[in-house]
Amino acid sequence: MNRLLGWLPVLQWGRGYDRGALGDDLIAAVVVTIMLIPQGMAYAMLAGLPPQAGLYGAMLPLVLYAMFGTSRTLAVGPVAVVALMTAAAAGNVAVAGTEAFHLAALALTALSGGMLLAMGLLRLGFVANFLSHPVISGFITAAGILIAASQLRHLTGAPITGKTLPEVLPSLLANITAVNPATLVLSALVLTFLFWSRKGLAPALRALGLPDRAAALAAKGGLLVAVAVSTLAVWGLGLDRLGVGTVGDVPRGLPGLSLPPLDLGLLGVLLVPAAMIAIVGYVESISIAQTLAARRRQSIDPDRELVALGAANLGAAVSNAMPVTGGLSRSIVNFDAGARTPAAGAFTAVGIALALMFLTPLMFHLPRATLAAIIIVAVASLLDLRALPRTWAYSRADGAAMAATIAVTLLVGVEQGLLAGVALSLVLHLWRTSRPHVAVVGQVAGTEHFRNIRRHVVATAPDVLSIRIDESLYFPNARFLEDTINDHVAANPGLRNVVLMCTAVNEIDASALESLEAINARLRDAGVRLHLSEVKGPVMDRLARAHLLADLSGEVFLTQFDAMMKLAPDLTARTLGEARCETDLARLARA
Amino acid sequence: MNRLLGWLPVLQWGRGYDRGALGDDLIAAVVVTIMLIPQGMAYAMLAGLPPQAGLYGAMLPLVLYAMFGTSRTLAVGPVAVVALMTAAAAGNVAVAGTEAFHLAALALTALSGGMLLAMGLLRLGFVANFLSHPVISGFITAAGILIAASQLRHLTGAPITGKTLPEVLPSLLANITAVNPATLVLSALVLTFLFWSRKGLAPALRALGLPDRAAALAAKGGLLVAVAVSTLAVWGLGLDRLGVGTVGDVPRGLPGLSLPPLDLGLLGVLLVPAAMIAIVGYVESISIAQTLAARRRQSIDPDRELVALGAANLGAAVSNAMPVTGGLSRSIVNFDAGARTPAAGAFTAVGIALALMFLTPLMFHLPRATLAAIIIVAVASLLDLRALPRTWAYSRADGAAMAATIAVTLLVGVEQGLLAGVALSLVLHLWRTSRPHVAVVGQVAGTEHFRNIRRHVVATAPDVLSIRIDESLYFPNARFLEDTINDHVAANPGLRNVVLMCTAVNEIDASALESLEAINARLRDAGVRLHLSEVKGPVMDRLARAHLLADLSGEVFLTQFDAMMKLAPDLTARTLGEARCETDLARLARA
Structure with a gap:
């Protein structure tokens, strides 16, 4: 029963x-439904699918x-970045707008849903961690630009x-x-109104x-x-006869x-793009969910989120x-409108169902330019161009990974851009850790603390x-x-002891173990003893399974201070100093 | 002039x-030459090349x-593992023994030589670090088994x-x-003699x-x-008429x-194998060179070794x-025989040249089975089957990488095996660092030292x-x-302060910076202050370029002890204890 409760959170919040x-x-459901009807149709159009695909995506998945x-x-529902990725992936298999394209998109949805579900059940959510923040941020910015570019066709009426x-x-x-011209004027008016209305x-x-509220x-x-006025304008002024494209027939009724x-x-071809859609969708969704949950001191279970998103996509x-997946703008609206439980999502699905049953004839004259303008306004909030110089200033490696992601996404494609960013992040990390920072340390006067001789006054x-x-x-x-x-x-030449202070050593793998054994042997031959200090518990546990500790010419000390008290006792005690002890004794007397 | 001296070490040691x-x-040159003549021909045969290719490989490259x-x-000279890799790579382009195969092998040699030279001039030697010891050890063991298997043909006379x-x-x-039968008997006798003679x-x-010496x-x-006796046996007993294969004509004279x-x-196809041959050859060579140099307190310059190996391969x-590349067994013999300078290598080249000018007619009756036996004896010393359980016992991740390298090399091929090992090492490293060890720490009584509350008695x-x-x-x-x-x-609920002790934090990248900012904001909302302690210099330098320090609800302390003296002064001073101070004062009095 507790297990079932765990997997079906609805049974917990539903009781109260x-x-x-x-x-x-x-x-909250009413407000979100009003946003979702045009956004759903717009994102379906962006994905190269018929408008109802976006509305269907706002029904069963929300209930699940x-x-x-x-x-x-x-x-949850259709979102812009995932729609763009769907268009790119299904576009490798068929031409947008065809039945084959729609079937490919459905296969993609099923595949990424199945992957999310499997990742959740196998607790493999950590895979998403390999998308660094700069890579995901660069990817979303670049995707936003490509999304805006893809809407030029609808905003201008020209076959771009x-x-x-x-x-x-x-x-x-x-x-x-x-x-x-008529389309361009309409687009300009709708865009101006939407940007102003924000x-x-x-x-x-x-x-x-x-x-206020x-x-x-x-x-x-x-x-x-914007939707109502522009639809009425097309119908009343006969703008469609001037070349303004409209949504046309949307099938009435439920899917x-x-x-x-x-x-x-087909599945073989779609495997990699489906995995990317699953991971990008999951990362977007979990970030939003965690941010919102933290504001109300609620918590999110990443593995169960994977299961829920998997079920939604299979639906x-x-x-x-x-x-x-979880969408940023609608989630914030849902939160601000006061949604208290996931029931708001289910009510939204009911709203969409009502719209599909009764409102589709009204959508016939809805201009595609209006939907394109809605997309542009939505992705404008995704663009964060200042993130690149900010990230670069903080870290060259992160900045380079972000720049590579943006450039490759814009110039080559969305999948390649994401892969390039991930690969570059990993290579730069390895390169950095292959030549780590090294500090020769000494004792800070008056303390048991040891720091870099180049940055602190030490003995x-x-x-x-x-x-x-x-x-x-x-x-x-x-x-x-x-x-x-060896170089040190x-x-x-006067060295008798080398103490390797291991505070920053979180692992010693088999390669490094061999190196330490070689160092120990060479130092011994040169009459120098090798000691270790401040070795962490888990590292020590593992070293206990190897020969190094038995062969070590020196000792393993709990602290660097202990090591120096043994190897240079007078200097170390003098550096610790009388003054410090007197201060401590005075403090104890007060306590 | 100093620059020239740097790149031409011969000008330094040559003067003295x-x-x-x-x-x-x-x-040393005489001893090495005697080994090199049969080994060179044997490794050429292993690579699918005519025997003189191995002897030519022991001339100009040695001088360079x-x-x-x-x-x-x-x-330096032909070695077994690289010969096997050459056979595999050239075998993808042409059939062993043909002229096209030999040309492909030469292109491969030029390409890997060019890569080594470029890596040396660009100081890119660190690339070799991505081959972990377990991967290289597993690869060499598996390659040794494949090399032995490839010699079954010559040892038995059957077309295996x-x-x-x-x-x-x-x-x-x-x-x-x-x-x-005659080949098999000859092989058994030669193998028995060679293993005994070791x-x-x-x-x-x-x-x-x-x-002794x-x-x-x-x-x-x-x-x-072994070479002389088995050659005489073929010639005297007419074993070739019984089906014992011989080396046959070796062209007389210099290449x-x-x-x-x-x-x-061709270069496009050979690019990846050439890179692998370059890196494996370099790693093998530099390991041997460093081990031998350390024994005599000499030093090796890795970048110049790349240049030298690059020049040798272009030659x-x-x-x-x-x-x-540098070969293990001949290098040890060279060292043990007392070689003092690289001139020994040049003298070896002269010895090989003399052999090519005067001894080739004697090689006509040299049985291929003898060369195969020489290869078997040479690779037997490469096999280290006990390394796998030993590595597994020390570290599951290293053991898994080693096992994967061995299995994929044996079952799929040498290039795939090496790539699988490297890829698995990286993925396992990332997986491990994605869920690091976390310790809640407390003060060890009588010290300023803070350790894991689960492993030490702490306050x-x-x-x-x-x-x-x-x-x-x-x-x-x-x-x-x-x-x-968040979980902690x-x-x-009673928490007022969180101190993040950063002794083990060697980097905070842009993703972690955002996480720290989010943690700081959430803790502040919950009325908890976030502090940092023992932040390393380079990490602090970078944090100074971001907003975190300005927004931090708490402080940055030089030491964890300082942090606790501020946040819980009485407890911390009491834990440090009178006894310790008295001991220190007594020690000072003595000093």
Whole structure:
């Protein structure tokens, strides 16, 4: 029973569900539904799918997430970056807009859902950790730019195509004369209104006398205003006859259920993109969920989130939808509107179902340019161009990984960009740890503390070298370790003792163990003893299984201070000093 | 001039060269030459090349290494593992024994020589560090087994083929009836003699009255005895008519010089294998050179070794030879025979030249079975099967990488085996650092030292959590860091202060910085202050470029002791204790 409760959080929060929570969840659901109807259709269009795929993606997946998810406020559904990745992956198999393309997208959804579910059940969520923040941030910025570029077609009415900037820019220039003036004017008006409404609508409504919270919520209806007004304009002014593209027929009613195509050849081609969609979707979703949960002191279980997102995507795959994940803007709106439980998501699904049953005829004249403008406004908040110089200033390696991710994504493609970023992060990490920082340390006067002789005023004994290698000792730096100790010993002929201070050594692998054995043997031959100090428990446990400790010419000390009290007792005691002890005694007398 | 001296070590040791060094070098050269003549031909045969390719590889390359190398005693030339890798790589392009195969091997030699030279000039030697000791040891063991398997053909006279065990074993079974009895008997006799002579020849010679050192050197002539006796046996008994394969015609005279084929398509195919040959050859060579140099307190310059090996391989490529590197057994013989300078290598080249000019007719009847036996004896010393359980016992990750290298090399191939080992080492390292060891620490009584509360008797303050994360904070564990701190804070409602003890933190990358900022904000909201202690200099330098320190709710302390003296002064001073201070004062009085 506890196990079942664990996997179905709905059984926990459902028991305490009351009228207060119901009211709050219903309000949040209405606000989110109003955003989701145009966004769902827009993201389906971005993914190269018919508009209803986005609406279907806001039904069954939301109900499944409400049952399995551990976040109280995450709003699941179609999101922009995953839609772009879907378009890129399915585009490798079929032409956007065709039935084969839609089937490929469904297979992709099923595959990434299955992977998420498997990762959750096998507790493999740590795989997502290999996407560093700079890589994911660079990827989302670059994806945002590509998404905006992909909407040029709908904003201008000209047949601008291409998946990457080197494809889109020439196409833009070649089609500059094919721009449809009516479409361009409509786009400009809708974009202006939407960008203004993000900041200006709530104050305007308050100026009209609405209370603060109501004004903030009603301002989320800016999308609805843009949709309604532009649809009415097309219908009333006959803009479609001037070349303004519209959504057209959206099938009325709920989606049918069917298994996605599971042809092995197709699955093979979609394996890598499905894994990327799963991981990017998961990382986006869990970041949002954790941020929101922390604000209300709730907690998220990463493995169960994987299961819930997996179930949601499998639900999307069998209901003719598209890949889904937690979306940033709708989750924040859901949270701000006061959603208290995942029931808000289920109510949203009901709202979408009602829209599919009764409102689809109204969408016939909805201009594609309006949906494109909604996408542009949504991704504008994803772009963080200042992150690159900021990251570069903090760390060259992180900055380089971010720059590589952005450049490769924009110039080559989304999958390649993500892979390039991950690969570069790993290589740079290995390169850095292969030549770690090394400090010769001495005793800080008046303390038992030992620090770098170049940064602090410290005392050292002439015949003792205390050296701190600031890295785990493992294969990339095993030879470095040997060279470093050899160089120091060669430069100090009077040495009798070398103390390797292991505070920063979190692992000693088999390669480094061999290096330490070689160092120990060479130092012994040269009449120098090798000691270790401050070796961590887990490292010591492992060393106990090897020969090094038995062969060691010196000792293993609990602390660097103990080592120096043994090897240079007078100097060390004098450096610790009388003054310190008197201060301590005085403090004790007071205590 | 100093620069030139740096790149041409010959100009340094050459100036002090005297008659004593000349005598020692000459003796070593004679012993090494006697080993090299049969070994060179045997390794050429192993590589699928004509026997003279191995002898040519022991001429110009040795002279070039003598000029550029920094090791006094490394014996360069054809070696078994690199010969096997050459056979595998050239075998992907052409059939062994053909002219196209030889041209491919020469292109491979030129390419790996060029890479070594470039790595040396660009100081990229650290790339070799990514081969961990367990991976290289597993690879050499597996290569040794494949080398032995490849010689079954010559040892039995049956046409046994195949590059991997799943190819060789069925071929062995299928050809069991094709074994040539005369060849098999000859092989058994030669193998028995060679294995006995490794241990038994020197004592036998001493028993005959030879002085110790002379007996040890003369015992290296066991190879020569085997070669001479088996050649005479073929010639005298007409064994070739019984089906014993012989070396046949070896062209008399020195190799001609010519440029290897530099066709772009061929170079593209050989790029990855050439890089692997370069790196494996370099790692083998530098390990031997460093071990021998350390015994005589000499030093090796890794970048110049790359240049010297690069020059040696380019020399091999233009003189119709094969890839060369430093060989273990001949280097040890060279060292033991008393070689004092690289001139010994140049004298060896002269010895090989003399053999090529005058001795080739004598090699006509040399049985291939004898060369195969020489290879078997040489690789037997490479096999270290006990390394696998020993490594596994010390570290599961290293053991797994080693086992994967051995299994993939034996079952799939040499290149795949090496790549699998390197990839698995990296993935296991990342996996481990993504979930680091975490210790809650307290003060060890009577000291300023703080250790794990689970392993030591320590004092802790109830409202202060001191926590030590035993890993650099970087992207694979950034989320782990957040989860860990959140869990601890959630479990301790009375907390007022968290001290992150950073002794083991060698880097804080941009991902971890964001996590720390998030932790700081959440703790502040919960009324808990976040402090840092013992932050290393380079980490602090970088943090100074970010916002974290300005936003930090707590302080940065030089030591964990300082932190506790501020946050829980009475407890900390009491734990430090009167007794300690009195001991120190007494010690000072004595000093």
